[in-house]
Each structure stands twice: as structure tokens, then as C-alpha cells.
Amino acid sequence: MASKISTIGFDADDTLWHNERFFRLTQDRFAELLSDYTNSDHLADRLLAAEKRNIGRYGYGIKGFTLSMIETAIEVTEERVPARVIQELIAAGQDMLAHPIELLPHAQATVEAVADTHRVVLITKGDLLDQERKLAQSGLGDLFDGVEIVSEKTPEVYVDIFARHGDGATQGMMIGNSMRSDVVPMIEAGGWGIYVPHGLVWEIEHAAEPTGARRYREIADLGGVAELLEQIEHA
Numbered sequence: 001m002a003s004k005i006s007t008i009g010f011d012a013d014d015t016l017w018h019n020e021r022f023f024r025l026t027q028d029r030f031a032e033l034l035s036d037y038t039n040s041d042h043l044a045d046r047l048l049a050a051e052k053r054n055i056g057r058y059g060y061g062i063k064g065f066t067l068s069m070i071e072t073a074i075e076v077t078e079e080r081v082p083a084r085v086i087q088e089l090i091a092a093g094q095d096m097l098a099h100p101i102e103l104l105p106h107a108q109a110t111v112e113a114v115a116d117t118h119r120v121v122l123i124t125k126g127d128l129l130d131q132e133r134k135l136a137q138s139g140l141g142d143l144f145d146g147v148e149i150v151s152e153k154t155p156e157v158y159v160d161i162f163a164r165h166g167d168g169a170t171q172g173m174m175i176g177n178s179m180r181s182d183v184v185p186m187i188e189a190g191g192w193g194i195y196v197p198h199g200l201v202w203e204i205e206h207a208a209e210p211t212g213a214r215r216y217r218e219i220a221d222l223g224g225v226a227e228l229l230e231q232i233e234h235a
Helices: 020-034 043-058 062-076 083-097 107-115 128-138 155-165 179-188 222-233
Strands: 007-010 119-125 146-150 172-176 192-195 216-218
Touching: 007 155, 020 043, 020 062, 020 083, 043 062, 062 083, 107 119, 107 222, 119 155, 128 146, 146 155, 155 172, 155 179, 172 179, 172 222, 179 192, 192 222
Parallel strands: 007 119, 007 172, 119 146, 172 192, 192 216
Antiparallel strands: none
């Protein structure tokens, strides 16, 4: 029987390797640094609001997050934040950019196994240089037939990527931890959207579960990919 799926896309951050937990740790540091200058109530909400405003300016990733922290610090302290605190926020962002990559369970084995039977593409959002750094450090780079670092993940983007790297979105599968970016738009593009939950999810990446969608599946971790493919392709 001919394979029903020819190309498989993998998200990167919090699907193949840890990412969000470093943002949470830095956000805790942000609150600590500002504790002497402002009431911490709603500080996380103010930072999130700044991030949402700035996505269109800076895109996704650590650099935009760092600039949003600086902007929020200036706003909530009514421009009283010391230069020393700004310097520490910049240093915190630089530390994040230098943090070593830690693969999630089953990531390497799963990508290796899938790469033997299907075309595999890494599809990720974020800063170009940082995403390239993480992929290089992950040791997974040579396994992918293509790497796409995009500004947004939309149905149109998936249609284009799976047309260029495969036989179209209808014969494609996208695997990731974000309902908003990895699952829902891929299903809307006509493909399979596979949700792999991660304990930490950035608020911006939340979306309603597409429970009625025929091409939606959820697996506990990447170790379930091989069995899922077997079920779909031999249904």
C-alpha cells in the first residue's frame, strides 16, 4: 500500500528540545530585578502585553522577549528603572541565547526513524540566528531534508512548505506542541496536525483543541509517532 503521508514536519522549540522553561526562569528574574521599583501585581500581564505588541516589530524569539522586558521595565517604573537593571536584563537575554540545547525524550530516535521512511522538514518560528544555533547544537540537523524558519505558521505557509518539500499538505503531517501554530493551521491546510503536549506553553500559543477534525491526533510524547504513523497509513 502506498504511503498516505509522504512528508513530516517537526516543530523545534518544546517539541524537539526544551525552550519555554528558560523564558519562565528569565521572567522570574525579571520580576526579582523590578521588585524594589514597582508592585509586582500584574507584572507578568504587562510583559505579555508588550510581547504581543512587539511580535509584529521584532518577531518571535529571545531578542524580542528581551526588548519587551526592557520596555515593560521602563513603563511600570515610570522611567525610574536604573541602568544597572537594564544591563542585567540584557545579560539575562544573552544568557538565554547561549544556553546549551537539551533534547526532549525520544526526539533523536524518532526523527532518525521517521527520516528512514519519509521526507522530514524542520518548521520553526523565531530568530534566524538563534534557531540555526539550536539546530546545529542539537545534532539533528543532518537528518532533515529541509529547514524552514518562518515568521508565522499559517495554513498558507504550510501549503507552500509541503508543496516544495513533498506532495502537498494533504499528504503531510505536522508534529508540535502548539495548538495555535503547529496543529490548527496544518489541519486547515488539509494535512495531519499532531499535538504533543509540553508542560509549559507560552500564553500566546494557546488555541482551542480541534476535537472534531478528522486529521487531528494527540500523542503523549514523540515516542508515539511510529505507532501513530502505522495506524494512519494502514487504516
